Amino acid sequence: MKPSSPALKRPATLSDIARLAEVSTMTASRAINESGYVSDEVRRRVMKAANKLGYRPNMLARQLKGKKLNAIGILLPDIANPFASALVNGIKQVCDEQTFTTFIATSDRSVEEEQTSLQSFIDHRVDGLIVATHGTPRSDKVLQKIAQQKVPMVTIGHPVNSPGIDSVTANHYRGAFDAVQHLIKAGHRRIGFLGIAPGEGASLRRYQGYLAALEEAGIKPLEEYTAGPTESLAFSTQQDGYEALLQLAKLRRPPTAYFARNDYTALGAMHAARTLGLRIPDDIAIAGFDDIPLAAFAAPPLTTVSQPIDAQGQQAARFLLERIQNPALAPRSAMMECRLVVRKSSVAGR
Template structure:
């Protein structure tokens, strides 16, 4: 049974009009500070909460934002969500978070649910499997504001916020080269999204700029769709690398889960890091210092990415204009944090 207090109840209890109560709660200049204080104290004491749906219908908005991410068991994603939540809360929007688990079908189901639920806009970091953006563009054509973050794609025209993956990969590879490593392997995710191609291209460019020949056999892709497949692919890749006649003396890994698992597998297979092989990877884990050895990483400004994506979406939701003059693609700077593994 719902015993929630209504505006009418507060008005009756305080012997004031419903309009005075409503204006007090909305901090109207027409009402005295004393009255506002009295109304607010009563409302808080009796757990009054405005009916969001009724308020939304009146404003033509639900004041909710749908957020679709690949997975919630990921430190980097958690940091981005924290950024989204901070900005949304500040602007009085609530967020509804759903995970695609890297599946295009599940991603679409999430989007359908959010759209049916009447969200005001959607923030999406596309699944690794997603190659077809037509469903997203159809939602956009139906008038739903959308912002893509973290994993960017040329297939949709909207605001996009990500990290400079090309530069992050370039800097990580240059760090390895300057540390004396010449035979550098690259472990990537099997996806058509720019996040992977940008990191591969950054790695290739660093080799070219330092007169090191690109060896295709040193680039391997891993299936990112579930933990079991990822572990199998990684173990296979490491054994393959270490069995090459000219085996790598360093590995640059391009994903959050790949980097930490790669370190664990190298340890399990008995390789000494960095003596047998050095390792650097894209990951925002707080545990990088605690790993054995401490892991060199490419750090991405995840919190800022989330904050900026949320700001961009809310500006689209609240803009009176149907289409902004120009959509922006923003790429934030990464930083290389050098530790014992390199």
């Protein structure tokens, strides 16, 4: 006979514990939850029984009784996204302290997926949602619809103007502004923007920052200096950057510097430059955005803008947990500053 049969095949319940500790179910519940009055002696007995049976409270039954699930959902556009990891870290740091579990789902950058994923979270009765998808008018509508179901919600990356939704965002405008200003100070006047098709940048804050920096320097922005994928407000890839730079380099008077919408695009552009035999940073300068881990290891290392991702995650989690405590809170928003990281890809000479 084994010392103690490892476990029933069915997980232990409160009544199992109660039976073993020879108390009522209710007393067992109180002992486990440290609520109400329980004598030390009984509490010890219950704890011992719970331990022996490997008791784990059934969160589902708990939630059914109107308590919190102690779980939140995080919706990410894409798991390969370099932000994802840092963001989740920041969120988890805060959630762990309050013993909230975090579940992640992805939208694969499709609005349909976004909707079903969010609905799944709600169907499983998470206590709140952190949504880090990229903002498009259609996806905003989805979010507002979801928010109507009275689920506490925080967005990261783009504000949604809706009651009951908090937002956290980085100052993309300012970050782009700083990066382009840096290129201008390095002597460049012809600066291309990689990662979006001409005429589609109206809602892209990084593009607006680019324009503002040019304007401040008295440089008239040329539409032909913008290249990138159409119908992709959401993202832009290495391939896009590669093609965009090849395209702009063909101009009669091509840019001498490029600001890429994100680091992937910038890395693709660097590859294109090499293909064309252009030296970086001697022939052309390149700057990106996001400071992904590989940026520092590119050849040459990439000048870029670093977002305080971790901090955004933390702030979002704090907002959310507060809103779960008090759902009636007025919508709040926080904006965090970015930091320009100057590396070799943008400064000629040593």
